[in-house]
Amino acid sequence: MSIREKEEKNIERLPIGEILIKGGFLTHEQLEAALQKQNTQAEEKKKLGEILIQNGIIKEEDLLDSLSMQVDMTFLPMMKYHQSVSSLGTEKTSHNLQQYIDTMAFFIEVGILISQNQDTDTLVKLIAKKAPDIMDAESSGIFLLDQDEKELRSLVTLDPNSNTIHFDKTLGIAGQVLQTGKLLNVKDACQSPCLNTQIDKATGYSTSSMGTDFKSVPILPGYSTKSVLCTPLINTSGKAFGVFQVINKKQGDFTEEDEILIQIMASQISIAFENINTWNTLKSVKESLLKENVNLRRETKKAYGFSELIGVDDRLISVIETASQAAGFDIPVTIEGESGTGKELLAKSIHYNSSRAEAPFICINCSAIPENLLESELFGYEKGAFTGAQSSKVGLFEEADQGTLFLDEIGDMNLRLQVKILRFLQSGEIQRIGSNKIKKLDVRIITATNRNLKNLIKEGDFREDLYYRISVINLRLPPLRERKGDIPLLVRHFLEKLGPSLNKKVKGLTPEAQRLLLIYHYQGNIRELENIIKRALIITEGPFIRGQDLPEHLQSQRMDQSGSAEGNSPSFTSPDVISKDYATYKEIKVKAKRELEENLDKQYIIDLLKENNGNVSRAARHANMNRSLLHQMILRYKLDTNQYRLSVKNC
DSSP states (O other), X not given: OOHHHHHHHOTTTHHHHHHHHHTTSOOHHHHHHHHHHHHHTGGGTOOHHHHHHHTTSSOHHHHHHHHTOOOSGGGHHHHHHHHHHHHHTOOOOHHHHHHHHHHHHHHHHHHHHHHTTOOHHHHHHHHHHHHHHHTTEEEEEEEEEOTTSSEEEEEEOSOTTSOOOEEETTSHHHHHHHHHOSXXXXXXXXXXXXXXXXXXXXXXXXXXXXXXXXXXXXXXXXXXXXXXXEEEEEOTTSOEEEEEEEEEESSSOOOHHHHHHHHHHHHHHHHHHHHHHHHHHHHHHHHHHHHHHHHHHHHHHHHTSGGGSOOOOHHHHHXXXXXXXXXXXXXXXXXXXXXXXXXHHHHHHHHHTSTTTTSOEEEEETTSSOHHHHHHXXXXXXXXXXXXXOSOBOOHHHHTTTSEEEEETGGGSOHXXXXXXXXXXXXXXXXXXXXXXXXXXXXXXXXXXXXXXXXXXXXXXXXXXXXXXXXXXXXXXXXXXXXGGGHHHHHHHHHHHHTGGGTOOOOEEOHHHHHHHHHOOOTTHHHHHHHHHHHHHHHOOSSEEOGGGSOHHHHTTOBOTTSOBOSSSOOSSOHHHHTSOHHHHHHHHHHHHHHHHHHHHHHHHHHHHHHTTTOHHHHHHHHTOXXXXXXXXXXXXXXXXXXXXXXXXXX
């Protein structure tokens, strides 16, 4: 049988053997020999410590030192007990030595349970079972304050099948100890004014002076309370939350050594309860955070779904469809578009609809950080790599491991740094500044730019090999002036998004405000439109945004009676439309008006269905229109009435 097997079989004895081996006092072979002798001498009931000493394997002094040499906080009670016993000058007899060894082994076992954050039930049962043996008593009990701090309730009593005992926290010996916060050594229970006979009887004991019968729990035959040693359980804030007691010393009275022992045991019980309470609190917080994290990720995924890219323009729909397909493949994507067209939103949508959705999405604007700092931000650095590097720094590539790194405005990155990006795309490896260590990472790269990368290649400002690495999928977001049919949808979205946060209930826009928004050029694209609506919401005082609530540069577009535009602001047409001949312009104009009308019609039908919970008949009556006509329009725009039933129910 191996040492490990014997350890499992001799759990009470072998913690001592482990300490002796770790302390260099004993070899595995010597311990094996001692265990064999112990097994052969079982009839003499000799224990390991005694056998080790008698067979000359270890000196008594070394054994005592080895048992008290632990410096871990879990075993501090051992050291305290060793020091206390030494100061008492107890005579070193074989019996006392074995009791000392048993006590140390007990502290080790309790310490292990505490360090492993075992449940309090296991620990309490261990202490309740072994404490009476160590102190040569008949029984023990642990009582804790209830949640209301009005009663003491038993955790361990003499009768394991008894009902939970509870009584007023001021009654009995336990109540006295709880109130005073001091140990009480009662040598003659019958003569003690603190003894409460009803409580005494409920624990399974009786005294010769018992009067009132306590019928809820039967008295265990043959037991009577003679002596009690009781000490408070104190938490880290110095408040007593319960008591620990041992009952009836078998020979003589409870000694000073017993008082030391019970106080050390009580401190271990207190530590265990504190640990468990802390553990449960941390566990609860962790579960709450995990639940919150799951919900947050679910909401984030919803917030950055492709449905958040609002519009019905054919070019936008094509971009969304391609991006949706690309999300499922672990390949680089480049997004082109002017500032404010939604490049970062599209990048997040790709990430949160990919297999990396649970991992980080890290974003950096390459044009917003000085060239000399961008490299250290991306790749990190080691302590002392350069002047001012007082500690190591993790770069964004490492932070994005298993996730996505979004390099916005990559066209502004210098050629030297482009080489390092290219190296990562080729090998998946990076190297911190000032380090010789190469790190292998798993990061998806999505890039964006508002510049023409092919022109930059011709000018020698962008590496051609890097371009083909990052542009496996190339997406171009059209500017808002090229998809003005989406403006009504975007305006409605921003009203619903911004209104509640500004405490404004705006139903829509006046015709004049709508016209001004439709003919504006939008150099800042969707971001500019959002700011315009936000400003208008703050200024307007009625249920509709008026033309006068819009910025002055939009108001300057007001048309005079002849239909000419005032001011220098661009009209509905974009510059490339103006350059066409008149016949082509008329075709474009007709198409634009048709698309705008269709978008408005579709949004009108959607609003009707939302208002009437998807009920077509009710919606037709509400709008005072023919049901068949409404049904045809629903089919034309491929609307699902069930979708609007669900949306109302979930509101």
